[in-house]
Amino acid sequence: MWFVAAALAVLSALFYAAGKHEIGDLGITMCQYGGTFCDSPHYVLVGAILAGVWAKFVSIS
Structure with a gap:
């Protein structure tokens, strides 16, 4: 679950950069579909954040 939280955080940064037109053609394609x-x-x-909280919750022993 930590992997999912990290992947979503990276995707959030990529979508932010794509929305600001900072990553070129990749950003255009990303914004076309998302x-x-x-x-x-x-x-x-x-x-x-929710995935991170869930990962923390299920890892408590």
């Missing part, structure tokens, strides 16, 4: 996430990358960041 326009909502380019406009609001915090949606993905919230998912990353």
